[in-house]
Amino acid sequence: MRLPDDTAEQGPTGLRMGERLHTAEHIIRTVVEENGYGRFTSIRLKKNRGRATFLSGIDLSSKRQEIEEKVNQVIGKDLPVKKYTTPRERADVINLDLVPESVREVTIYEIQGFNRLACKGPHVGKTGDVGKCTILSIEKKEGTYREYFIHYTVE
Numbered sequence: 001m002r003l004p005d006d007t008a009e010q011g012p013t014g015l016r017m018g019e020r021l022h023t024a025e026h027i028i029r030t031v032v033e034e035n036g037y038g039r040f041t042s043i044r045l046k047k048n049r050g051r052a053t054f055l056s057g058i059d060l061s062s063k064r065q066e067i068e069e070k071v072n073q074v075i076g077k078d079l080p081v082k083k084y085t086t087p088r089e090r091a092d093v094i095n096l097d098l099v100p101e102s103v104r105e106v107t108i109y110e111i112q113g114f115n116r117l118a119c120k121g122p123h124v125g126k127t128g129d130v131g132k133c134t135i136l137s138i139e140k141k142e143g144t145y146r147e148y149f150i151h152y153t154v155e
């Protein structure tokens, strides 16, 4: 017999969905950047969707399928996601462009064997917990020259 509490962890809502979307963003970001397709600038999460913004010198929308496949390969490896903090001056190998100067103690999320990014979190404990990532669309932001939105979700 099921107690009411058994359902507490069910459903892709709330914080846990946020953790999955956040972790997916780290993977998408590195896939795009390491393939030279663009540079990450910002993220916005809304319920069960994420929107990552990149500056790109190519038609990023042509890479939708490739990006989705590579992201899901990383998810499929079920890599551990570790969190640690380090003084800003010792985080020199990590890109801190997006971290305000006032932050002296930087939180790093490391997807072991894949990437390390400065972030406030929260994130899942292993990439397999993200679930299947779908890149819903990649569109150029209207009125801009090189700015693209990657819309995605996780199931």
Ligand SMILES: [Zn+2]
Binding pocket: 022, 023, 026, 109, 119, 120, 121, 123
């Ligand atoms: Zn993050």
